[in-house]
Amino acid sequence: MLDDNIYEAFEQIVGPENISQAPAIIDTYAFQWAAEVLNVLDGKPPARYYIRPAAVILPGSVEEVQGVVKVCNRYKISFKAFSTGLGPWNCVSSTNTVQIDLRRMNKIIKIDAKNMFAVIEPYVSGAQLQSETMKFGLNCGMPGAGPQVSPLASATSMCGMGFTSASTGFAGRSVLGVEWVLPSGELLHVGSIGITNDPDWFSGDGPGPSLRGIMRGFVGAKSGMGIFTKVAVKLYPFPCKPEWKVTGESPNYEFEIPNYLKLYVINYKNWDELANALRRFEEEEIGFMCYHLSASATLAGFAKTREELVTQLASHGRLKRPLTVMIGAQTEREFEYKKQVVEALIQETGGKDYTKKLKIRSISYAEGLRCMYGFHGFLITGAFQSTHGCMDNIDNSVHMAQLNAPLKKKFIKKGVIIDDQGDGLWLASFERGHMAHCEMPTMYNVNITESVEGFVEYANACDEMDLEEHLGLPFFILGDKKHEWAGPHCMNYHIWLRKIKESFDPQNIADPGFYISSKKES
Amino acid sequence: MTLELKKLADYKDIMERCIRCSMCKWIPQVQIKSWKYAQVCPSIDEYNFHAYSGGGRMIIALSLLTERIGYSEELLNIVYRCTACGACAVSCKYLNDLEPLEVIEALRKKIVEDGEGPLPAHKKYMKLTEEVHNPYGEEPSKRLDWLPSDIKVSKNSKLAYFVGCTTSYRRKEIAIATARIFNKAGVEFQLLGEDEFCCGSPILRAGGEAQVLDLIKRNIKAFKERGIETIVTSCAGCYSTLKADYPRYVKHDFKILHTSELLEQLLKEGKLKLKKEVPLTVTYHDPCHLGRCSEPYKEWHGEIMEPIPLVRFPVPPLPLRQGTYGCYYPPRNVLKAIPGLKLVEMERIKEYAYCCGAGGGVKAAFPDFALKTAGRRLEEAIDTGADTLVSCCPFCATNLQDAIKANNAPIKFYDLTELVLKAMED
Ligand SMILES: Cc1cc2nc3c(=O)[nH]c(=O)nc-3n(C[C@H](O)[C@H](O)[C@H](O)COP(=O)(O)OP(=O)(O)OC[C@H]3O[C@@H](n4cnc5c(N)ncnc54)[C@H](O)[C@@H]3O)c2cc1C
Ligand code: SF4
Ligand code: SF4
Numbered sequence: 001m002l003d004d005n006i007y008e009a010f011e012q013i014v015g016p017e018n019i020s021q022a023p024a025i026i027d028t029y030a031f032q033w034a035a036e037v038l039n040v041l042d043g044k045p046p047a048r049y050y051i052r053p054a055a056v057i058l059p060g061s062v063e064e065v066q067g068v069v070k071v072c073n074r075y076k077i078s079f080k081a082f083s084t085g086l087g088p089w090n091c092v093s094s095t096n097t098v099q100i101d102l103r104r105m106n107k108i109i110k111i112d113a114k115n116m117f118a119v120i121e122p123y124v125s126g127a128q129l130q131s132e133t134m135k136f137g138l139n140c141g142m143p144g145a146g147p148q149v150s151p152l153a154s155a156t157s158m159c160g161m162g163f164t165s166a167s168t169g170f171a172g173r174s175v176l177g178v179e180w181v182l183p184s185g186e187l188l189h190v191g192s193i194g195i196t197n198d199p200d201w202f203s204g205d206g207p208g209p210s211l212r213g214i215m216r217g218f219v220g221a222k223s224g225m226g227i228f229t230k231v232a233v234k235l236y237p238f239p240c241k242p243e244w245k246v247t248g249e250s251p252n253y254e255f256e257i258p259n260y261l262k263l264y265v266i267n268y269k270n271w272d273e274l275a276n277a278l279r280r281f282e283e284e285e286i287g288f289m290c291y292h293l294s295a296s297a298t299l300a301g302f303a304k305t306r307e308e309l310v311t312q313l314a315s316h317g318r319l320k321r322p323l324t325v326m327i328g329a330q331t332e333r334e335f336e337y338k339k340q341v342v343e344a345l346i347q348e349t350g351g352k353d354y355t356k357k358l359k360i361r362s363i364s365y366a367e368g369l370r371c372m373y374g375f376h377g378f379l380i381t382g383a384f385q386s387t388h389g390c391m392d393n394i395d396n397s398v399h400m401a402q403l404n405a406p407l408k409k410k411f412i413k414k415g416v417i418i419d420d421q422g423d424g425l426w427l428a429s430f431e432r433g434h435m436a437h438c439e440m441p442t443m444y445n446v447n448i449t450e451s452v453e454g455f456v457e458y459a460n461a462c463d464e465m466d467l468e469e470h471l472g473l474p475f476f477i478l479g480d481k482k483h484e485w486a487g488p489h490c491m492n493y494h495i496w497l498r499k500i501k502e503s504f505d506p507q508n509i510a511d512p513g514f515y516i517s518s519k520k521e522s
Numbered sequence: 523m524t525l526e527l528k529k530l531a532d533y534k535d536i537m538e539r540c541i542r543c544s545m546c547k548w549i550p551q552v553q554i555k556s557w558k559y560a561q562v563c564p565s566i567d568e569y570n571f572h573a574y575s576g577g578g579r580m581i582i583a584l585s586l587l588t589e590r591i592g593y594s595e596e597l598l599n600i601v602y603r604c605t606a607c608g609a610c611a612v613s614c615k616y617l618n619d620l621e622p623l624e625v626i627e628a629l630r631k632k633i634v635e636d637g638e639g640p641l642p643a644h645k646k647y648m649k650l651t652e653e654v655h656n657p658y659g660e661e662p663s664k665r666l667d668w669l670p671s672d673i674k675v676s677k678n679s680k681l682a683y684f685v686g687c688t689t690s691y692r693r694k695e696i697a698i699a700t701a702r703i704f705n706k707a708g709v710e711f712q713l714l715g716e717d718e719f720c721c722g723s724p725i726l727r728a729g730g731e732a733q734v735l736d737l738i739k740r741n742i743k744a745f746k747e748r749g750i751e752t753i754v755t756s757c758a759g760c761y762s763t764l765k766a767d768y769p770r771y772v773k774h775d776f777k778i779l780h781t782s783e784l785l786e787q788l789l790k791e792g793k794l795k796l797k798k799e800v801p802l803t804v805t806y807h808d809p810c811h812l813g814r815c816s817e818p819y820k821e822w823h824g825e826i827m828e829p830i831p832l833v834r835f836p837v838p839p840l841p842l843r844q845g846t847y848g849c850y851y852p853p854r855n856v857l858k859a860i861p862g863l864k865l866v867e868m869e870r871i872k873e874y875a876y877c878c879g880a881g882g883g884v885k886a887a888f889p890d891f892a893l894k895t896a897g898r899r900l901e902e903a904i905d906t907g908a909d910t911l912v913s914c915c916p917f918c919a920t921n922l923q924d925a926i927k928a929n930n931a932p933i934k935f936y937d938l939t940e941l942v943l944k945a946m947e948d
Contacts, residue, residue, distance in 0.1 A: 017569075018570070020571060020596075022594065022596035022597075023585075023590075023591040023592075023594070023596075024573060024582055024585070024591050024594060024596050024597040024600055025571050025573045025596065025600075027581065027582070027585045027590055027591055028571070028572045028573040028578045028581040028582060028585075029572060031540070031542060031581040031584075031585075032542055033541045033542050033543070048538050048584070049585075049590065056571060058570050058571065084544055085542070085544070085572070086541075086542060086543055086544065101570070101571070101572065103570050104570060108557055124557070125548065125554075125560065127548070127551050127554040127560060128554065128556075128557040128560045129557075131554050131555050131556050131557065131560070132556065132557050146543070146551065147551045147554070148543060148544050148545055148547075148548055148551060149544075244555060246552050246553055249845065249846045249847070249848075249850070249872060249873050250550050250612055250613075250615070250616050250844055250845055250846060250873050250874065251615065251616050251617075251844055251846070252846060253550075253552055253553075255552070304617075305619075305839065306619070306833075306835050306839075307835070307839050310829055310830065310833075313830075363552060366552045367552065370551055370552060372551060372552070372617075375543070375617055376617065378541055378543075378617070378618065379617070380830075380833055381832065381833055382539035382541065382618070383539070415831050415832070416832075417832070418830065418831070418832050418833060419830060419831060443832075444832070445832040445833075445834070446538060446539060447535050447538055447539070447834075448832065451832055
């Protein structure tokens with residue numbers, strides 16, 4: 001509970017209807033996807049609730065956000081902001097923290113079709129933005145989490161990869177101008193919106209101050225560096241005719257696949273073939289989407305129900321190392337060309353076109369365009385999390401998957417995580433060429449304590465492996481404990497990270513729980 | 523999901539599996555066509571805290587069940603500021619199998635069982651229903667006051683027109699239009715008059731399970747005594763209650779039809795002739811209880827299996843109510859058969875239609891919230907360019923017309939039956 005005077009100070013800024021510390025309200029903010037993992041990491045039972053915030057505040061404008069942050073500074077209360085709020089990193093890390101839910105800031109400020117960018121507020125979802133940019137023949141990037149989450153959050157504060165990263169880049173590369181409320185409550189405009197004469201949102205790095213690296217770094221500061229209230233994100237050409245017609249009733253939807261769009265699932269026998277194929281497809285810059293998911297996860301991406309998936313798993317044993325590619329074109333001629341390139345690449349790389357065997361529904365095309373395959377990861381048990389995580393080259397990712405398989409199998413044998421034959425890997429290319437994002441999703445059963453605890457033990461072992469085998473810093477290294485453990489192995493980056501935090505937020509007003517705190521190294 | 527009546531505790535596993543993904547705040551993602559009409563939950567649209575979403579209410583239910591929170595005024599407000607429209611459940615179940623609406627209903631029942639609720643406004647209409655068999659407190663003897671003297675009513679038809687309390691006492695124009703159409707199309711029908719008791723919908727939505735059981739038994743007895751085989755209603759609330767809810771309490775084999783279904787049938791059989799031009803551009807509002815909430819519950823006999831270690835699920839699959847088989851096309855087909863009438867669709871339709879804002883006891887307990895939601899729906903209707911909004915439910919009709927008045931909105935409202943009657947008039 002906040003002291004009355006503090007509560008009133010917040011209330012004066014946002015109005016009584018936009019603040020609450022009622023248990024029934026704040027308890028819903030302690031409940032998060034994978035909160036049980038946080039609890040086990042803290043040595044507690046795997047409860048679905050993490051820490052309750054002291055209050056929840058719903059500001060409606062940048063001025064209100066600034067006001068709230070200033071009150072936090074005045075009374076030494078931490079804040080934790082989120083946009084659409086999916087994931088354990090949205091939880092507060094201490095009870096002396098207010099949760100700032102940015103739901104009321106939900107406008108698309110502008111779509112600049114000529115210069116191919118859109119300016120958005122935190123609670124604009126990917127699907128909302130895409131449905132509007134499509135009207136200009138343009139597309140936006142969305143994270144693997146799906147179209148219901150916030151492109152602003154991905155751009156400013158998360159890793160931000162997605163299934164379409166082959167053509168939309170990863171979110172960190174899409175950021176242009178940014179409006180940023182610093183942990184002190186001051187307002188900072190980054191990039192070309194920060195210049196005095198004729199400011200506009202078209203660039204993130206200049207003219208104007210360039211602080212992209214400090215603002216988000218590798219995987220974002222998770223609200224540990226303040227609050228982003230507007231961001232300009234790059235837009236990209238819509239891959240095919242920007243038409244969207246879905247018929248039927250949920251969940252039996254049909255999509256009128258627009259001209260010109262085609263999905264391929266190409267089967268490779270082994271890792272080497274797959275790595276080579278991914279590289280070659282990207283060199284030819286042919287796919288709107290180009291990724292590898294383990295065979296079981298690929299099947300999950302196209303399945304509608306758990307039961308269907310289980311049947312599919314039994315009948316597609318020959319699917320080994322699939323590569324999923326979606327191509328799109330604006331004209332028949334371009335489409336023909338792309339199809340021929342794909343055929344030639346399949347031949348060259350020794351793949352087998354497996355698409356027809358899968359009987360992919362038309363709606364899977366819509367889900368592909370709208371970045372929805374990742375959400376199918378919840379189909380089987382309702383719970384999964386990723387381990388490892390790098391944005392390096394394709395070979396490093398494949399090497400990581402190969403090293404990880406025996407470790408994963410050990411935990412499968414223990415019966416604590418779901419059997420995917422040790423394979424689970426998501427490998428998504430970005431920036432054309434040899435770069436790829438890689439993470440290893442693992443399913444567990446959220447209703448079974450041993451399963452959650454077993455998953456956490458496995459996740460810790462994966463982290464160890466990343467360091468021991470020099471695979472790179474895993475992206476779920478969050479918070480002091482993990483950074484201080486990993487830093488000494490990685491050029492003491494944590495000291496620099498902490499210096500950044502200290503210079504912007506010496507008092508840890510921006511909740512450092514999923515970033516790093518400004519305290520001196522312990 | 524199944525016929526079996528469950529307690530809140532039976533949903534614990536489901537509640538624990540909520541991902542907090544927020545899909546339940548939006549229409550199904552593949553249906554989103556604009557920034558403006560992407561959201562689907564009237565409650566979170568108004569109150570904004572996560573607790574006010576379908577997923578948020580599942581968390582609250584779990585918190586209450588596991589005694590993390592206790593009863594409070596705030597809790598009751600959250601639980602009842604929800605129109606029980608079921609849109610959250612459709613969006614969640616596009617890719618998941620959780621049951622936010624069933625949890626909300628089970629939570630309300632628990633609140634009533636624990637003696638902590640419902641809210642005073644609900645208690646008032648529950649008491650009135652007990653006393654005079656309708657939630658408005660109107661005299662039972664006036665139930666047929668709407669009936670014009672020139673309407674022919676049968677005494678022994680096997681088909682009954684179940685008028686419903688709202689139509690009988692508040693939206694008489696719908697009852698009159700329905701009865702006139704039936705007469706003109708040669709459909710013989712009985713009226714139960716004073717013997718028609720409230721179907722129980724408003725009580726059930728507020729969590730009053732025990733009271734509703736009496737009403738169900740009472741109404742079923744009345745139907746049987748009169749030899750009724752088919753019950754036609756022009757009210758979406760009565761329709762879903764009779765069709766989907768009654769069999770969960772008392773099995774019955776009456777055929778339940780909404781007027782739109784009967785009219786569609788009559789058109790097909792050539793018994794209904796629509797000849798007169800009705801030169802209107804209309805848009806159609808799907809009532810939640812005619813659409814997604816009208817799907818019957820199904821029997822399920824099976825067990826939880828673990829075909830892959832840690833992967834537990836019901837075999838055979840549980841029958842899910844996903845809004846797939848709601849009554850969406852009959853009203854549209856009838857509208858399309860009216861000469862001169864142009865039907866234009868809103869963005870949120872059928873199983874992902876936006877609620878009018880009245881249901882779930884909201885109109886009684888939170889009239890301002892109900893009106894605001896209706897205002898949002900009106901905006902969407904007006905954006906289609908339609909001059910007329912049409913629906914098939916007296917409760918939607920009341921709330922939407924209240925909002926038209928309050929906002930001085932440039933759109934007219936008609937019930938489907940009123941337009942059909944216009945097209946029939948010589
Ligand atoms: C199926 C699935 C697949 C996923 N795949 C990917 C993936 O491909 N790539 C990826 O990057 N992630 C992925 N994730 C994780 C995912 O990115 C996040 O869960 C999700 O994008 C964040 O959701 P959000 O947009 O709702 O942001 P939020 O949950 O609102 O925020 C995410 C983080 O950013 C902070 N934040 C949000 N908004 C602001 C703001 N305005 N100012 C300051 N801080 C803010 C929050 O505190 C939080 O720590 C996946 C998750 C799922 C469930
Ligand atoms: S109820 Fe369903 S849609 Fe809503 S947050 Fe939970 S899992 Fe997601
Ligand atoms: S039933 Fe309707 S109002 Fe209630 S939570 Fe679900 S979508 Fe919202």
